[in-house]
Amino acid sequence: MSLRQLVSIQFSATDPRSAAVREFLQRCLAPxxxxxxxxxxxxxxxxxxxxxxxxxxxxxxxxxxxxxxxKLTVSDIMSRICDISDTMNSEELLEKSGLKTSELNLRSFIK
Structure with a gap:
């Protein structure tokens, strides 16, 4: 996993719904x-x-x-963040090519 941003995670340590978030935090803190x-x-x-x-x-x-x-898995969390990051990278490349990404509304394709 490649970190490129500021990440804030909130969860209850005893809540079973937090399992994926705890795993995501562990992956974020991995060397x-x-x-x-x-x-x-x-x-x-x-x-x-x-x-x-x-x-x-x-x-x-x-x-x-x-x-x-x-209700998310670790993969779901990572996919959501990667989708947004990839969209921003695409927008940047399109803008360098002379296209106006504000007219394309690429973020509407993010889950």
Missing amino acids: KARESNPDCIVFHNVRSDDCPPVVSVEFVNGFKDQFNCH
Whole structure:
């Protein structure tokens, strides 16, 4: 997994709905992921209430995405973040080619 952004993770340690988020946090903190971008900041907040697990991501360009993860797998979480990152990379390439990505609305294709 390549880290390229600011990641904030909130979950309850005892909530079974948090299993995927705990695994995602473990992957984010793994040495290989940290080496991919040492400037990426990963925050985590272990909560004691009954709120569902949440992942918030702020990308380099300022785009923010926050989503509830209680029904997601680790693959789902990673896919969502990668889809947004890939879309931003595509937008950047298209803009360099002279196309206006604001007219294409590529983000509407993100799950």
